[in-house]
Amino acid sequence: MPYEPPTHSVERSLRATTGARVVAGVDEVGRGAWAGPVTVCAAITGLRRPPAGLTDSKLLAPKRRAELADELEQWGATYALGHSSPGEIDDLGMTAALRLAASRALEALPVRPEAVILDGKHDYLGAPWRVRTVIKGDQSCIAVAAASVIAKVRRDAMMAELDAECAAFAFSDNAGYPSPVHRAALEELGPTRHHRMSWAYLDAMPRWQHLKKQRSPVVAPALQCGGQLGFDF
Incomplete structure:
Protein backbone atom coordinates (compact mmCIF):
# COMPACT_ATOMS: atom_id res chain seq x y z
CA MET A 1 0.00 0.00 0.00
CA PRO A 2 1.45 3.43 -0.93
CA TYR A 3 2.32 5.71 1.94
CA GLU A 4 3.60 9.25 2.35
CA PRO A 5 7.26 9.37 3.38
CA PRO A 6 8.06 10.99 6.73
CA THR A 7 9.22 14.60 6.83
CA HIS A 8 10.93 17.09 9.13
CA SER A 9 7.79 19.22 9.49
CA VAL A 10 7.38 18.63 13.23
CA GLU A 11 11.07 19.28 13.88
CA ARG A 12 10.81 22.54 11.90
CA SER A 13 7.69 23.51 13.83
CA LEU A 14 9.43 22.93 17.15
CA ARG A 15 12.39 25.00 16.02
CA ALA A 16 10.09 27.84 15.00
CA THR A 17 7.83 27.81 18.07
CA THR A 18 10.21 26.84 20.87
CA GLY A 19 13.68 27.59 19.54
CA ALA A 20 14.73 23.97 20.03
CA ARG A 21 17.69 23.13 17.79
CA VAL A 22 18.28 19.58 19.02
CA VAL A 23 15.15 17.46 18.64
CA ALA A 24 14.96 13.73 19.37
CA GLY A 25 12.39 11.32 18.01
CA VAL A 26 11.34 8.61 20.47
CA ASP A 27 9.58 5.31 19.83
CA GLU A 28 9.18 2.03 21.68
CA VAL A 29 8.93 -1.66 20.92
CA GLY A 30 7.97 -4.60 23.11
CA ARG A 31 4.95 -3.09 24.83
CA GLY A 32 2.67 -6.02 24.00
CA ALA A 33 5.19 -8.84 24.38
CA TRP A 34 4.94 -11.59 26.99
CA ALA A 35 8.70 -11.83 27.38
CA GLY A 36 11.70 -9.56 27.18
CA PRO A 37 12.16 -5.88 27.90
CA VAL A 38 10.31 -2.89 26.60
CA THR A 39 12.86 -1.01 24.51
CA VAL A 40 12.87 2.68 23.64
CA CYS A 41 15.06 4.37 21.05
CA ALA A 42 15.80 8.09 21.04
CA ALA A 43 17.16 9.32 17.70
CA ILE A 44 18.48 12.69 16.57
CA THR A 45 18.55 13.04 12.80
CA GLY A 46 18.84 16.77 12.12
CA LEU A 47 17.15 18.07 8.97
CA ARG A 48 18.99 16.01 6.36
CA ARG A 49 17.29 13.81 3.77
CA PRO A 50 17.01 10.26 5.22
CA PRO A 51 17.71 6.92 3.54
CA ALA A 52 15.12 5.98 0.92
CA GLY A 53 12.15 3.98 2.15
CA LEU A 54 12.29 5.08 5.78
CA THR A 55 8.95 4.63 7.53
CA ASP A 56 7.33 2.96 10.54
CA SER A 57 9.15 -0.30 11.24
CA LYS A 58 5.85 -2.23 11.22
CA LEU A 59 5.40 -1.39 7.52
CA LEU A 60 8.75 -2.87 6.53
CA ALA A 61 9.71 -6.45 5.72
CA PRO A 62 12.28 -7.82 8.21
CA LYS A 63 15.12 -7.86 5.67
CA ARG A 64 14.51 -4.27 4.57
CA ARG A 65 14.08 -3.16 8.18
CA ALA A 66 17.51 -4.57 9.09
CA GLU A 67 19.08 -2.94 6.03
CA LEU A 68 17.55 0.41 6.97
CA ALA A 69 18.86 0.19 10.53
CA ASP A 70 22.39 -0.19 9.13
CA GLU A 71 21.81 2.61 6.61
CA LEU A 72 20.62 4.93 9.36
CA GLU A 73 23.84 4.36 11.29
CA GLN A 74 25.95 4.98 8.19
CA TRP A 75 23.83 8.07 7.42
CA GLY A 76 24.81 9.47 10.78
CA ALA A 77 21.73 9.18 12.94
CA THR A 78 22.64 9.73 16.58
CA TYR A 79 20.71 7.36 18.80
CA ALA A 80 20.62 5.58 22.12
CA LEU A 81 18.56 2.70 23.48
CA ASP A 119 5.05 8.62 18.98
CA GLY A 120 1.38 8.31 19.95
CA LYS A 121 -1.11 10.50 21.76
CA HIS A 122 -0.08 9.80 25.36
CA ASP A 123 2.87 11.60 26.95
CA TYR A 124 4.33 8.88 29.17
CA LEU A 125 7.59 10.82 29.50
CA GLY A 126 6.68 14.16 31.04
CA ALA A 127 8.92 16.65 32.86
CA PRO A 128 11.67 17.68 32.63
CA TRP A 129 11.44 16.91 28.90
CA ARG A 130 9.65 19.23 26.46
CA VAL A 131 7.42 16.73 24.65
CA ARG A 132 5.36 16.94 21.46
CA THR A 133 3.16 13.86 20.97
CA VAL A 134 2.34 12.90 17.38
CA ILE A 135 -0.16 10.19 16.48
CA LYS A 136 1.49 7.89 13.92
CA GLY A 137 4.68 9.86 14.35
CA ASP A 138 6.59 6.76 13.27
CA GLN A 139 5.08 7.27 9.81
CA SER A 140 5.13 11.06 9.57
CA CYS A 141 8.30 12.20 11.42
CA ILE A 142 11.77 11.26 10.20
CA ALA A 143 13.37 11.15 13.66
CA VAL A 144 10.56 8.99 15.09
CA ALA A 145 10.61 6.65 12.08
CA ALA A 146 14.36 6.23 12.55
CA ALA A 147 13.83 5.45 16.24
CA SER A 148 11.11 2.96 15.33
CA VAL A 149 13.34 1.02 12.94
CA ILE A 150 16.38 0.97 15.20
CA ALA A 151 14.39 -0.03 18.29
CA LYS A 152 12.68 -2.91 16.49
CA VAL A 153 15.84 -4.30 14.87
CA ARG A 154 17.97 -4.06 18.00
CA ARG A 155 15.36 -5.56 20.32
CA ASP A 156 14.65 -8.40 17.87
CA ALA A 157 18.37 -9.19 17.85
CA MET A 158 18.46 -9.23 21.65
CA MET A 159 15.53 -11.63 21.77
CA ALA A 160 17.04 -13.90 19.10
CA GLU A 161 20.11 -14.33 21.30
CA LEU A 162 17.89 -15.99 23.89
CA ASP A 163 17.20 -18.94 21.59
CA ALA A 164 20.36 -20.64 22.87
CA GLU A 165 18.80 -20.69 26.33
CA CYS A 166 15.08 -20.88 25.48
CA ALA A 167 14.89 -22.65 22.10
CA ALA A 168 11.37 -24.00 22.65
CA PHE A 169 9.95 -20.48 22.85
CA ALA A 170 11.23 -19.46 19.38
CA PHE A 171 12.11 -15.94 20.47
CA SER A 172 14.04 -15.46 17.22
CA ASP A 173 10.70 -15.74 15.39
CA ASN A 174 8.25 -14.06 17.77
CA ALA A 175 10.54 -11.67 19.72
CA GLY A 176 8.66 -12.54 22.89
CA TYR A 177 5.24 -11.63 21.50
CA PRO A 178 2.23 -13.98 21.64
CA SER A 179 2.30 -16.77 19.06
CA PRO A 180 1.06 -20.38 18.90
CA VAL A 181 4.59 -21.73 19.44
CA HIS A 182 5.21 -19.35 22.32
CA ARG A 183 1.92 -20.27 23.99
CA ALA A 184 2.53 -24.02 23.57
CA ALA A 185 5.99 -23.73 25.14
CA LEU A 186 4.59 -21.72 28.05
CA GLU A 187 1.87 -24.27 28.71
CA GLU A 188 4.36 -27.15 28.66
CA LEU A 189 7.41 -25.60 30.31
CA GLY A 190 6.13 -22.60 32.22
CA PRO A 191 7.52 -19.07 32.14
CA THR A 192 11.25 -18.33 32.10
CA ARG A 193 13.17 -15.60 33.88
CA HIS A 194 12.63 -13.49 30.76
CA HIS A 195 8.82 -13.50 31.06
CA ARG A 196 6.59 -10.81 32.53
CA MET A 197 5.07 -12.49 35.53
CA SER A 198 2.23 -10.05 36.25
CA TRP A 199 0.59 -10.40 32.83
CA ALA A 200 -2.81 -11.89 32.11
CA TYR A 201 -1.56 -14.70 29.86
CA LEU A 202 -0.89 -16.73 33.02
CA ASP A 203 -4.60 -16.58 33.91
CA ALA A 204 -5.31 -18.96 31.02
CA MET A 205 -2.68 -21.48 32.14
CA PRO A 206 -3.94 -23.27 35.27
CA ARG A 207 -0.69 -25.16 35.69
CA TRP A 208 1.26 -21.92 36.14
CA GLN A 209 -1.30 -19.53 37.62
CA HIS A 210 0.32 -19.76 41.04
CA LEU A 211 3.41 -18.05 39.65
CA LYS A 212 1.59 -14.88 38.69
CA LYS A 213 3.08 -11.86 40.41
CA GLN A 214 1.00 -9.05 41.83
CA ARG A 215 2.28 -5.63 40.86
CA SER A 216 4.16 -3.77 43.56
CA PRO A 217 3.33 -0.15 44.38
CA VAL A 218 5.21 2.23 42.11
CA VAL A 219 8.26 3.66 43.87
CA ALA A 220 8.89 7.20 42.62
CA PRO A 221 12.71 7.18 42.98
CA ALA A 222 12.94 4.31 40.50
CA LEU A 223 11.63 6.61 37.78
CA GLN A 224 14.52 9.01 38.25
CA CYS A 225 17.23 6.57 37.16
CA GLY A 226 19.17 7.68 34.09
CA GLY A 227 21.77 6.14 31.79
CA GLN A 228 21.91 2.80 30.04
CA LEU A 229 20.49 -0.27 31.69
CA GLY A 230 22.89 -3.11 32.39
CA PHE A 231 20.70 -6.01 33.42
CA ASP A 232 21.17 -9.63 32.43
CA PHE A 233 18.57 -10.95 30.01
Missing part, protein backbone atom coordinates in the same frame (compact mmCIF):
# COMPACT_ATOMS: atom_id res chain seq x y z
CA GLY A 82 16.95 2.37 26.87
CA HIS A 83 15.32 -0.76 28.30
CA SER A 84 13.05 -1.68 31.16
CA SER A 85 13.39 -5.29 32.22
CA PRO A 86 10.51 -7.74 32.70
CA GLY A 87 10.93 -7.36 36.46
CA GLU A 88 10.68 -3.59 36.24
CA ILE A 89 7.56 -3.90 34.08
CA ASP A 90 6.03 -6.20 36.70
CA ASP A 91 6.93 -3.87 39.56
CA LEU A 92 6.17 -0.50 37.99
CA GLY A 93 3.51 -1.18 35.37
CA MET A 94 3.93 -0.46 31.68
CA THR A 95 3.49 3.32 31.70
CA ALA A 96 6.16 3.86 34.36
CA ALA A 97 8.42 1.26 32.70
CA LEU A 98 8.13 3.12 29.39
CA ARG A 99 9.04 6.36 31.12
CA LEU A 100 12.05 4.71 32.71
CA ALA A 101 13.27 3.21 29.43
CA ALA A 102 12.73 6.47 27.53
CA SER A 103 14.58 8.46 30.20
CA ARG A 104 17.48 6.01 29.98
CA ALA A 105 17.63 6.40 26.20
CA LEU A 106 17.48 10.20 26.29
CA GLU A 107 20.05 10.49 29.05
CA ALA A 108 22.41 8.20 27.12
CA LEU A 109 22.48 10.46 24.03
CA PRO A 110 25.76 12.34 23.59
CA VAL A 111 23.86 15.65 23.46
CA ARG A 112 20.78 16.51 25.51
CA PRO A 113 17.68 17.11 23.36
CA GLU A 114 15.90 20.44 23.75
CA ALA A 115 12.63 18.87 22.61
CA VAL A 116 11.26 15.36 22.13
CA ILE A 117 8.79 14.04 19.54
CA LEU A 118 6.99 11.10 21.11
Whole structure:
Protein backbone atom coordinates (compact mmCIF):
# COMPACT_ATOMS: atom_id res chain seq x y z
CA MET A 1 0.00 0.00 0.00
CA PRO A 2 1.45 3.43 -0.93
CA TYR A 3 2.32 5.71 1.94
CA GLU A 4 3.60 9.25 2.35
CA PRO A 5 7.26 9.37 3.38
CA PRO A 6 8.06 10.99 6.73
CA THR A 7 9.22 14.60 6.83
CA HIS A 8 10.93 17.09 9.13
CA SER A 9 7.79 19.22 9.49
CA VAL A 10 7.38 18.63 13.23
CA GLU A 11 11.07 19.28 13.88
CA ARG A 12 10.81 22.54 11.90
CA SER A 13 7.69 23.51 13.83
CA LEU A 14 9.43 22.93 17.15
CA ARG A 15 12.39 25.00 16.02
CA ALA A 16 10.09 27.84 15.00
CA THR A 17 7.83 27.81 18.07
CA THR A 18 10.21 26.84 20.87
CA GLY A 19 13.68 27.59 19.54
CA ALA A 20 14.73 23.97 20.03
CA ARG A 21 17.69 23.13 17.79
CA VAL A 22 18.28 19.58 19.02
CA VAL A 23 15.15 17.46 18.64
CA ALA A 24 14.96 13.73 19.37
CA GLY A 25 12.39 11.32 18.01
CA VAL A 26 11.34 8.61 20.47
CA ASP A 27 9.58 5.31 19.83
CA GLU A 28 9.18 2.03 21.68
CA VAL A 29 8.93 -1.66 20.92
CA GLY A 30 7.97 -4.60 23.11
CA ARG A 31 4.95 -3.09 24.83
CA GLY A 32 2.67 -6.02 24.00
CA ALA A 33 5.19 -8.84 24.38
CA TRP A 34 4.94 -11.59 26.99
CA ALA A 35 8.70 -11.83 27.38
CA GLY A 36 11.70 -9.56 27.18
CA PRO A 37 12.16 -5.88 27.90
CA VAL A 38 10.31 -2.89 26.60
CA THR A 39 12.86 -1.01 24.51
CA VAL A 40 12.87 2.68 23.64
CA CYS A 41 15.06 4.37 21.05
CA ALA A 42 15.80 8.09 21.04
CA ALA A 43 17.16 9.32 17.70
CA ILE A 44 18.48 12.69 16.57
CA THR A 45 18.55 13.04 12.80
CA GLY A 46 18.84 16.77 12.12
CA LEU A 47 17.15 18.07 8.97
CA ARG A 48 18.99 16.01 6.36
CA ARG A 49 17.29 13.81 3.77
CA PRO A 50 17.01 10.26 5.22
CA PRO A 51 17.71 6.92 3.54
CA ALA A 52 15.12 5.98 0.92
CA GLY A 53 12.15 3.98 2.15
CA LEU A 54 12.29 5.08 5.78
CA THR A 55 8.95 4.63 7.53
CA ASP A 56 7.33 2.96 10.54
CA SER A 57 9.15 -0.30 11.24
CA LYS A 58 5.85 -2.23 11.22
CA LEU A 59 5.40 -1.39 7.52
CA LEU A 60 8.75 -2.87 6.53
CA ALA A 61 9.71 -6.45 5.72
CA PRO A 62 12.28 -7.82 8.21
CA LYS A 63 15.12 -7.86 5.67
CA ARG A 64 14.51 -4.27 4.57
CA ARG A 65 14.08 -3.16 8.18
CA ALA A 66 17.51 -4.57 9.09
CA GLU A 67 19.08 -2.94 6.03
CA LEU A 68 17.55 0.41 6.97
CA ALA A 69 18.86 0.19 10.53
CA ASP A 70 22.39 -0.19 9.13
CA GLU A 71 21.81 2.61 6.61
CA LEU A 72 20.62 4.93 9.36
CA GLU A 73 23.84 4.36 11.29
CA GLN A 74 25.95 4.98 8.19
CA TRP A 75 23.83 8.07 7.42
CA GLY A 76 24.81 9.47 10.78
CA ALA A 77 21.73 9.18 12.94
CA THR A 78 22.64 9.73 16.58
CA TYR A 79 20.71 7.36 18.80
CA ALA A 80 20.62 5.58 22.12
CA LEU A 81 18.56 2.70 23.48
CA GLY A 82 16.95 2.37 26.87
CA HIS A 83 15.32 -0.76 28.30
CA SER A 84 13.05 -1.68 31.16
CA SER A 85 13.39 -5.29 32.22
CA PRO A 86 10.51 -7.74 32.70
CA GLY A 87 10.93 -7.36 36.46
CA GLU A 88 10.68 -3.59 36.24
CA ILE A 89 7.56 -3.90 34.08
CA ASP A 90 6.03 -6.20 36.70
CA ASP A 91 6.93 -3.87 39.56
CA LEU A 92 6.17 -0.50 37.99
CA GLY A 93 3.51 -1.18 35.37
CA MET A 94 3.93 -0.46 31.68
CA THR A 95 3.49 3.32 31.70
CA ALA A 96 6.16 3.86 34.36
CA ALA A 97 8.42 1.26 32.70
CA LEU A 98 8.13 3.12 29.39
CA ARG A 99 9.04 6.36 31.12
CA LEU A 100 12.05 4.71 32.71
CA ALA A 101 13.27 3.21 29.43
CA ALA A 102 12.73 6.47 27.53
CA SER A 103 14.58 8.46 30.20
CA ARG A 104 17.48 6.01 29.98
CA ALA A 105 17.63 6.40 26.20
CA LEU A 106 17.48 10.20 26.29
CA GLU A 107 20.05 10.49 29.05
CA ALA A 108 22.41 8.20 27.12
CA LEU A 109 22.48 10.46 24.03
CA PRO A 110 25.76 12.34 23.59
CA VAL A 111 23.86 15.65 23.46
CA ARG A 112 20.78 16.51 25.51
CA PRO A 113 17.68 17.11 23.36
CA GLU A 114 15.90 20.44 23.75
CA ALA A 115 12.63 18.87 22.61
CA VAL A 116 11.26 15.36 22.13
CA ILE A 117 8.79 14.04 19.54
CA LEU A 118 6.99 11.10 21.11
CA ASP A 119 5.05 8.62 18.98
CA GLY A 120 1.38 8.31 19.95
CA LYS A 121 -1.11 10.50 21.76
CA HIS A 122 -0.08 9.80 25.36
CA ASP A 123 2.87 11.60 26.95
CA TYR A 124 4.33 8.88 29.17
CA LEU A 125 7.59 10.82 29.50
CA GLY A 126 6.68 14.16 31.04
CA ALA A 127 8.92 16.65 32.86
CA PRO A 128 11.67 17.68 32.63
CA TRP A 129 11.44 16.91 28.90
CA ARG A 130 9.65 19.23 26.46
CA VAL A 131 7.42 16.73 24.65
CA ARG A 132 5.36 16.94 21.46
CA THR A 133 3.16 13.86 20.97
CA VAL A 134 2.34 12.90 17.38
CA ILE A 135 -0.16 10.19 16.48
CA LYS A 136 1.49 7.89 13.92
CA GLY A 137 4.68 9.86 14.35
CA ASP A 138 6.59 6.76 13.27
CA GLN A 139 5.08 7.27 9.81
CA SER A 140 5.13 11.06 9.57
CA CYS A 141 8.30 12.20 11.42
CA ILE A 142 11.77 11.26 10.20
CA ALA A 143 13.37 11.15 13.66
CA VAL A 144 10.56 8.99 15.09
CA ALA A 145 10.61 6.65 12.08
CA ALA A 146 14.36 6.23 12.55
CA ALA A 147 13.83 5.45 16.24
CA SER A 148 11.11 2.96 15.33
CA VAL A 149 13.34 1.02 12.94
CA ILE A 150 16.38 0.97 15.20
CA ALA A 151 14.39 -0.03 18.29
CA LYS A 152 12.68 -2.91 16.49
CA VAL A 153 15.84 -4.30 14.87
CA ARG A 154 17.97 -4.06 18.00
CA ARG A 155 15.36 -5.56 20.32
CA ASP A 156 14.65 -8.40 17.87
CA ALA A 157 18.37 -9.19 17.85
CA MET A 158 18.46 -9.23 21.65
CA MET A 159 15.53 -11.63 21.77
CA ALA A 160 17.04 -13.90 19.10
CA GLU A 161 20.11 -14.33 21.30
CA LEU A 162 17.89 -15.99 23.89
CA ASP A 163 17.20 -18.94 21.59
CA ALA A 164 20.36 -20.64 22.87
CA GLU A 165 18.80 -20.69 26.33
CA CYS A 166 15.08 -20.88 25.48
CA ALA A 167 14.89 -22.65 22.10
CA ALA A 168 11.37 -24.00 22.65
CA PHE A 169 9.95 -20.48 22.85
CA ALA A 170 11.23 -19.46 19.38
CA PHE A 171 12.11 -15.94 20.47
CA SER A 172 14.04 -15.46 17.22
CA ASP A 173 10.70 -15.74 15.39
CA ASN A 174 8.25 -14.06 17.77
CA ALA A 175 10.54 -11.67 19.72
CA GLY A 176 8.66 -12.54 22.89
CA TYR A 177 5.24 -11.63 21.50
CA PRO A 178 2.23 -13.98 21.64
CA SER A 179 2.30 -16.77 19.06
CA PRO A 180 1.06 -20.38 18.90
CA VAL A 181 4.59 -21.73 19.44
CA HIS A 182 5.21 -19.35 22.32
CA ARG A 183 1.92 -20.27 23.99
CA ALA A 184 2.53 -24.02 23.57
CA ALA A 185 5.99 -23.73 25.14
CA LEU A 186 4.59 -21.72 28.05
CA GLU A 187 1.87 -24.27 28.71
CA GLU A 188 4.36 -27.15 28.66
CA LEU A 189 7.41 -25.60 30.31
CA GLY A 190 6.13 -22.60 32.22
CA PRO A 191 7.52 -19.07 32.14
CA THR A 192 11.25 -18.33 32.10
CA ARG A 193 13.17 -15.60 33.88
CA HIS A 194 12.63 -13.49 30.76
CA HIS A 195 8.82 -13.50 31.06
CA ARG A 196 6.59 -10.81 32.53
CA MET A 197 5.07 -12.49 35.53
CA SER A 198 2.23 -10.05 36.25
CA TRP A 199 0.59 -10.40 32.83
CA ALA A 200 -2.81 -11.89 32.11
CA TYR A 201 -1.56 -14.70 29.86
CA LEU A 202 -0.89 -16.73 33.02
CA ASP A 203 -4.60 -16.58 33.91
CA ALA A 204 -5.31 -18.96 31.02
CA MET A 205 -2.68 -21.48 32.14
CA PRO A 206 -3.94 -23.27 35.27
CA ARG A 207 -0.69 -25.16 35.69
CA TRP A 208 1.26 -21.92 36.14
CA GLN A 209 -1.30 -19.53 37.62
CA HIS A 210 0.32 -19.76 41.04
CA LEU A 211 3.41 -18.05 39.65
CA LYS A 212 1.59 -14.88 38.69
CA LYS A 213 3.08 -11.86 40.41
CA GLN A 214 1.00 -9.05 41.83
CA ARG A 215 2.28 -5.63 40.86
CA SER A 216 4.16 -3.77 43.56
CA PRO A 217 3.33 -0.15 44.38
CA VAL A 218 5.21 2.23 42.11
CA VAL A 219 8.26 3.66 43.87
CA ALA A 220 8.89 7.20 42.62
CA PRO A 221 12.71 7.18 42.98
CA ALA A 222 12.94 4.31 40.50
CA LEU A 223 11.63 6.61 37.78
CA GLN A 224 14.52 9.01 38.25
CA CYS A 225 17.23 6.57 37.16
CA GLY A 226 19.17 7.68 34.09
CA GLY A 227 21.77 6.14 31.79
CA GLN A 228 21.91 2.80 30.04
CA LEU A 229 20.49 -0.27 31.69
CA GLY A 230 22.89 -3.11 32.39
CA PHE A 231 20.70 -6.01 33.42
CA ASP A 232 21.17 -9.63 32.43
CA PHE A 233 18.57 -10.95 30.01
